[in-house]
Amino acid sequence: AISEEFVAYCNAEFERRRNSGEEFDEDAYTQAMEMALVRLRQLEEEGMA
Amino acid sequence: MIIKSVKAENVLKYASLDLRDLPQQGIIAISGENESGKSTIGETVCFALFGRTFSLGYDDLDKVLRWGEHHCSVALEFSVDGVDYQLSRFLDRDGSHSARLSRAEDLDNPIARGVNSVADKLFEILGYEFDEFVESFYLAQREITTPHPHSVAVKTMAGVAPLEYVASSFEEEIAQFDEMREELDAEAETLRQELHELDFQEGYLMELEDRKNALEAEVNANKSAVENLEQAADIYVQNLPQIRRARGKRSRARFWRFLSFVLALIGGGAWFLLAQKPDLDQSRQLLQLLQQQLPNWQDAWIPYIGIGGIVFAVLMLLFWMRAASHGSRASRLAEESAVLGDALEKARAVSAFEGEVETTEESPSAEDSDVAAGEAMNLSITEEARERPEESAYAALLSRVEDVNADVSEVRDYVDQETRWLREQITRKEEQFWSLGQEVDQEMERVRQVARLSEVIDGLEAKMAELDASREKRLKAIELLEGASGYVSSNFNRDIRDLVARTLPVFTQGRYEHLRIDPDLTVRVFSSDKRDFMDLDEVSSGTQRQIMLALRLALSEKLLVRRVQGDQFAFLDEPFAFFDEERTRYALKALTDLSDKLTQIWIVAQVYPEGTDVEFARSIRCSRDLDVLEA
Structure with missing residues (x-):
């Protein structure tokens, strides 16, 4: 659930930033999200999340 | 987790406590006058599971021993999602503390031995530890404080804990990167100085x-x-x-x-x-x-x-x-x-x-x-x-x-x-x-020499650029994780508010129906009489108790959803201490319909009101004069 909630938040946040007109480096943030997601899933696999 | 039996010797008040064939569903009602050993049952379960009680920490374990006795022991049989386990724990006045966890079908081959090993295995099986337990499924007597918003237990329930854990690991990595970058920068500066001293002229x-x-x-x-x-x-x-x-x-x-x-x-x-x-x-x-x-x-x-x-x-x-x-x-x-x-x-x-x-x-x-x-x-x-x-x-x-x-x-x-x-x-x-x-x-x-130094400096600068990129990436990840924490916390508060809204009107006979829970878990309650939100300390201690019971049950529900597999027991020590008889009857009825997963509910009360529609699955009567209890 947590990793899925994290992805849901990131998708909503990215959409908000895209629509806000502010400068948004989507590639960089997507890479950061993927890195955090790997860690979260690792925690989930280890039963710590 | 559902408790199937509790057998203890020389734990707190009881020389012998033996509760067998406990019902897996319904209310287990514990009653008795003051100091008759009602709370001891909950404390014994807590000691069996975590090696400590709500009121006695790891430094006060000798007080768990019954007065005058040299050693005590407890054996707890429980099931998690259809698998039966037996947990036994032993403690003596010399400080010897041991524990053992086995599957019920194979008692001769324990799956964990020793206090720490058993604690790790239990966390794996149950999905929670002592902190989460006492913030959710275990309501201790006279406890009416709100949970601390920064406690690990609440963060675990909200789902914020893993997000913060990952963010914290990124922060540690950033600190390491900064340290490495400082070293690389110093090394590069030394080499730049060497390069300058070579006084190299192009051409x-x-x-x-x-x-x-x-x-x-x-x-x-x-x-x-x-x-x-x-x-x-x-x-x-x-x-x-x-x-x-x-x-x-x-x-x-x-x-x-x-x-x-x-x-x-x-x-x-x-x-x-x-x-x-x-x-x-x-x-x-x-x-x-x-x-x-x-x-x-x-x-x-x-x-x-x-x-x-x-x-x-x-x-x-x-x-x-x-x-x-x-x-x-x-x-x-x-x-x-x-x-x-x-x-x-x-x-x-x-x-x-x-x-x-x-x-x-x-x-x-x-x-x-x-x-x-x-x-x-x-x-x-x-x-x-x-x-x-x-x-x-x-x-x-x-x-x-x-x-x-x-x-x-x-x-x-x-x-x-x-x-x-x-x-x-x-x-x-x-x-x-x-x-x-x-x-x-x-x-x-x-x-x-210039080429070699330049190559090394270029390499160091490339490493520093790599570290900077990694650092920047982690900063962005932390930003997202913190945003997600706020998002998850907000959802958690909303869910808690909705869950509380189901039980609070029952506990307060409709006088209080709505809660507002701030991000720091500050609880405010809407008074139907005053038509406004009130701080918790503005309402009576009885109402506070009712609100906190509703909140505790909501937190239990969240922990169930988040971490627990299968059915779960809850131990509520005198939750109706400030309820009148009618409200107690309503509350008992509400508890039976509270959750599909919170099926075994232990309730401690001095007496239960007559005429309640609820049929107790098991009634346990305690007496101040008896130090042996069998049920």
Whole structure:
């Protein structure tokens, strides 16, 4: 659930930033999200999340 | 987790506690007067699971032992999602504390032994630890405080804990990156300083090599000039006698040619006058002269005079040709010797060595012999050799050489002096050439050092850039994780509020229906009477207790959803202490319908109101006078 909630938040946040007109480096943030997601899933696999 | 049995000896109040065949669903009602041991049952379960109770921490464990006893033990049988386990724990006054966890079907082969090992295995099976347990499924007596928003338990329930854990791990990595970057930066700065101290100038090596090559070309040209001068001088010296002989022969041939011409003219003229114009006065005078000089003169000799003229004419032509031949040879030799003039000019064009030869202590070994030879050559150079022939001497000689008038000794003296001077210049230039060679080698070594240092610095800067990129990436990840934490917390608060809204009206008989939970878990309750939200400390302690019970049950529900597999028990120690009988009846009814997963609910109360619609799955009656309880 947590990793899925994290992805849901990131998708909503990215959409908000895209629509806000502010400068948004989507590639960089997507890479950061993927890195955090790997860690979260690792925690989930280890039963710590 | 559902409790199936509890068996304890010498734990807190009880010498023996034995609760068997506990129902997996419904309310287990524990009742009894003050100090009859109702709470001890919950504390015993807590001790069995976590090795401590709500009120007694790990440092006060000896107080778990019944007064006067040396040791205590507890065995808890429970099931998680259909799998039965047995957990046993032993404690004595000497501080010996042991634990063992087995599957019920295989008691001889425990799956964990020892306090820590059992704790780890239990967390794996249950999905929660002591902190989460006492913030959710276990409501201790008289506990009416709100959960701390920053407690691990609440964060776990909200799902924020793993997000914060990952963010924290990124922060630690960033700190490591910063430390590594500082080290790399210091290393790079040291290397930059080394690079600066090398005082490297772009293009200096090329300039040195150009100078070296130019000097080498100049030395070769100088050597060539010396060689040409010597060869030209040899040719001149060799040709000069021949030129002079050829010129002498040409002069003599010219003399004889002139004499033959005169005689041919006289012979031809005499024949013409005597043979062709005998009537002329001049002819008669000539004949008279011949007759006087030659008494036997006969006119028949006149043709012989003509033949003599022809013979002298032929001789004149022969001498003409001979003079031309010697003249041609003299010219050819003079032309050959003219290279001396060019050689003199080229030698004169050689400039004197300018500057000082830099001598270094270290010379390339391969060039040692050459340098030694150069030094030996230097020793042989006399003061005289260091002087070049005067410009006037050069100009005079050049003029005389061009006319092939210069004597051999004159040429030899000049050329010897000039070549000695030239060789000294060549020697000096060669010394400078070797010096430049060493400088080029040193500069090449410096270029190699600069290249190596630059490469290392570039590598360090690339690593630093990589670290910066990794750092930036983690900062963005932390930003997202913190945003997600806020998002999850907000959802958590909303869910808690909705869950509380289901039970709070029942517990408060409709007087309080809505809660507002701030991000810091500050609870405010909406009063139907006052039509406004109130702080928790503005309502009565009884209402506070009711609100916190509703909140606790909501937190339990969240922990169930988040971490727990299968059905779960809850232990509520006197949750209705401030409820009147009617509200207690409502609350009991509400608890039975509270959750699909919170199926086994232990409730402690002094007495239960009569006339409740709820049928207890098990009733346990405690007594102040008894230290043995079986049910």
